[in-house]
Amino acid sequence: MKVLVVEDEIELNKLIYNLLMKEKFMVNTVFNYKDAFRQLIDYNFDVIILDIGLPDGNGLNLLNDIKINHPDSSIIIISAKNSLDDKLAGLDKGADDYLTKPFHLSELISRIRAIIRRKNFEGKNIFQFNELKIDIQSNAVYINNIELKLTKKEFQLLLYFISNKNRMITKDAVAEHLWGDNIDFVDNYDFIYTHIRNLRKKLTEAGCNDYIKTIYGLGYKFG
């Protein structure tokens, strides 16, 4: 899986690069419009992570170019501008997803994995992890091939964990992933705990190993 990261902030670029390398992607990174353009002439990428606000050009123009010359590449826009116009323009021009800075790295991974899943859907929408099997298309979960009923939120939660296997996910990232970032929960994450407890209970009662670990009261880790 080849990923191109177009991000002018050196620190952020590095962070995304390290993250994706850890997740076993093949990653190229560039810091400006010109280099991104050159990379796109030489290579094909499965996923392009594109910052719109580049110092030497608007990422939205690059988007046009990608859609014409690389119709198979998926694009995730990352932008500091949380403006609806930009978001709509980006998605209108063929971007697959849009993330506003600052975002959680676990959210970025989950978005990339979702895109990859969507791409490879033909015949490959089953996700297997030991005794746990997830059919993403029909939103069904199987433990040792016996179906386990989960609520919509529990299913989303499980998928988020599996997308970020072996990564510590903070409660904050979980809350934002499940409820969006319009809701201000800062003072209370108890209800997340309730969801996790329910999910854990359902999984273990169905005979699944307890893969969800609580880390320092800060977050959770799956795997």
Next chain:
Amino acid sequence: MKLLNKSSLIYVIVSIVIFLITSVLFYKLITFTINNENDEKLKVNNLRVFHLISKNHDVNNLPPIYEITELNKAPSFSMESYKDTLIYDDIENDIELFREYKKTYKLGSKTLQITTRQIKLETHDYFNSIGLSIFISFLLLIILILVLNRIIFKNIWFDFYYNLSQLKKISFSSTEDIILKDSNIKEFKDLKDISESMLNKLKQEYLSLKEFTENASHEIQTPLAIIQNNIEELLQDTTIDEQKIRNIQSIYFNINRLKKINKNLLLISKIENQQFKDVEPINVNHILNQILLDLNDLIHQKDIQLKCVFKDELIIKGSKTLIEILITNLLTNAIKHNNLNGFINIEINKNSLTIENSGIDLSNDQKKQIFKRFYKSSSNSSSVGLGLNIVDSICKSNNYKLEYFNENGKHKFIIHF
């Protein structure tokens, strides 16, 4: 007092004073002239009578118009005198005022005294007719002045009042430009020029301040992202000991707060800039149901009793994003500041949304501050204190009326769309 009324009042007062003075003067002048004329006539008549007598005509007395008396003793000098005198007039059957002129003449050895008289018009008759005519002319003059004043005012001051009404509409946050009218009157033109340059200066300063806030908020996003992501990466390391984790946890928690503050400030500035232009018909009932579905977990967490009464289908025109934020903020507020086992009542009417929740009563001071930026009901709360301010901003920018009541442990928010 309006300038027009003030100037009209001055005109009226001055006119009345002038009217009184001129009436008196006029009266004096007229009576003086008439008396003079009368005296002259009496003198001439007197002389005429004397002439007739001197030509040996027989002249009879015609009292009280003229009387001739022979004096026994001739005065040492020729005597003449004017005087006003009251005489009983048998024709009028009344005592009347007469003007009389006496003169002594020498005719041969005889000394004659001839008295001529004329009835005097009574003073108040003069006064009445003169006063009435002056009064009428002044009344006409005053009416004319008032009407003229009004017409002139409308024309001359039109530009002034127009500019005034324009200036009343000034709002720096609105994108509408204020256009002032030029005037051919120098004072008004000066006023217009000064107002315009002042406005421009203020607007520029306001814009640069606003731009700074926006830019600052934007520029903070990226460093925040880098810090947050670095911490998240740091937390992946399982070898860190617990004490250090606590430090990192505190950093992470506060970065989150910064993130939220920044995000909300950006949102407020966007609302105030009217940047949400995607106006469409919105079904508030549907949106409310959707949000409640999302917030269900939080409501259950506190064992809150939820009661929804939809009396009508509320459909408004507006930005869907903003309406969602508005309702979400009101509901999260109602949940956050609720008691355990409390209640939330939601009611939708034809044109309004009411959200009522149980909670601790606020002091009068707190009630006034509830919509203020960064206001928090309790200092230990880790919330940002911008939720209700955003609600307020959205209502203001869309001209919705927002009401808040708090009594007996109930908090009630009503929005009239």
